[in-house]
Amino acid sequence: xxxxxxxxxxxxxxxxxxxxxxxxxxxxxxxxxxxxxxxxxxxxxxxxxxxxxxxxxxxxxxxxxxxxxxxxxxxxxxxxxxxxxxxxxxxxxxxxxxxxxxxxxxxxxxxxxxxxxxxxxxxxxxxxxxxxxxxxxxxxxxxxxxxxxxxxxxxxxxxxxxxxxxxxxxxxxxxxxxxxxxxxxxxxxxxxxxxxxxxxxxxxxxxxxxxxxxxxxxxxxxxxxxxxxxxxxxxxx
Numbered sequence: 001x002x003x004x005x006x007x008x009x010x011x012x013x014x015x016x017x018x019x020x021x022x023x024x025x026x027x028x029x030x031x032x033x034x035x036x037x038x039x040x041x042x043x044x045x046x047x048x049x050x051x052x053x054x055x056x057x058x059x060x061x062x063x064x065x066x067x068x069x070x071x072x073x074x075x076x077x078x079x080x081x082x083x084x085x086x087x088x089x090x091x092x093x094x095x096x097x098x099x100x101x102x103x104x105x106x107x108x109x110x111x112x113x114x115x116x117x118x119x120x121x122x123x124x125x126x127x128x129x130x131x132x133x134x135x136x137x138x139x140x141x142x143x144x145x146x147x148x149x150x151x152x153x154x155x156x157x158x159x160x161x162x163x164x165x166x167x168x169x170x171x172x173x174x175x176x177x178x179x180x181x182x183x184x185x186x187x188x189x190x191x192x193x194x195x196x197x198x199x200x201x202x203x204x205x206x207x208x209x210x211x212x213x214x215x216x217x218x219x220x221x222x223x224x225x226x227x228x229x230x231x232x233x234x235x236x237x
Contacts (some may be wrong), residue, residue, distance in 0.1 A: 001048035002114050002169075003087045006038050008054045008097035009071045009079035018216035023058045025097050027219060030226045034213065035060055035097055044103075045110045047093060053083040076188040077181070084175050091117045092175060096166035098213040100222040102229050105207040112205030113169035122200030124169035125192070127162040130209040132218070136163040137189045139204065147202040150193045164192065165210035173200070 012024030020027060025035040035052060039062055042050050049067070054060055056070040069086055073079040076096065084092065093113055101109070113124045125147060127139050139162050140149040154161045170178070174195065181191045195202050211222045 001046075002091045002093045002110075002117070004042040004045075004047035004050045005080075005083045005087050005092050005094040006035060006042070006050070006052045006097055007076055007079045007083060007094065008035055008052060008058070009073045009082075010076065010097075011055060014214045015216065015219075020216050020219070023055060024213070025052075025054055025058055025060060027213065029100055029213065029219065029222050033060075034100070036062075038095060038097065038099075039063070039066055041103065041106050042093070042095075045093075045106065048090075049088055051083055051087050053079050053086075075186045077178070077186060077191050080188065080191075081178050081182045084170075084178060089172065091172065092170045094168045094170060096212075098218075099166035100211040100213055100226070101165075101167075101207065101209075102226070105210075108207060109167055109205050113167075116203045116205070117169050117171055120201060121169070121203040122171050122198070123174040123195050123202050125202065125204050126165040126167035126210065127204045127206050128165045128208065128210045129160050129162050129206075130211075131161065131163050132221075133163065133212045134214065137192060138163055141204055145204050145206075147196060147204055150189065150196050152189070162204075162206065165207070166212055167210075 008025035010024055026033040051067040053069055053071050056072040060068050062068050071082050109126045116124045138151045138154045139147050140155055142148050181194050213219055
């Protein structure tokens with residue numbers, strides 16, 4: 001079984017700059033607070049436990065079985081390490097709170113992450129060719145889907161271009177490395193680069209589209225996309 005961790009320690013400054021005053025963890029996606037959407041998704045996926053690291057001062061109405069811890073951390077990497085200290089031992093399925101996918105893709109990513117961790121991957125990255133982030137993290141892979149490089153810019157000749165999607169699988173070894181990395185690094189992408197640097201097997205699970213909700217336009221795009229998918233699903237039935 002895999003433990004789940006939701007990272008919601010950010011203050012949502014870019015959303016606030018767009019006039020969205022609701023804390024990022026509570027912004028409505030498909031009509032409900034995003035963190036509640038994620039809790040329900042992770043519950044349905046069968047995660048053994050769910051831990052939410054939430055910005056201090058943000059109140060989340062979570063089920064009693066969900067662990068909610070307040071934090072005031074300077075970066076997502078610090079939030080990750082604080083969360084890993086709370087999550088029980090074992091492999092971890094971790095997501096940023098602003099990650100939006102269809103339910104079908106959540107199932108695909110979770111199955112891929114858990115399978116690859118069981119097979120010996122040190123860490124697993126959800127990746128997508130859909131690039132909508134202002135500062136994407138680019139991934140180069142070999143023919144077997146193993147990540148070979150993490151970079152801030154796409155490499156010439158790297159086709160297709162793929163980026164990380166804010167969802168990760170961490171083995172116990174990767175968890176220990178995060179605790180070491182945070183003493184000298186302050187950004188999640190630096191930790192991802194370090195994962196590649198240790199030359200342990202870092203594998204990937206690809207889906208067509210992941211939306212990273214940083215701006216009001218992202219919220220609107222996520223709502224349109226999920227509504228269209230729901231309509232397609234209804235028509236198929």
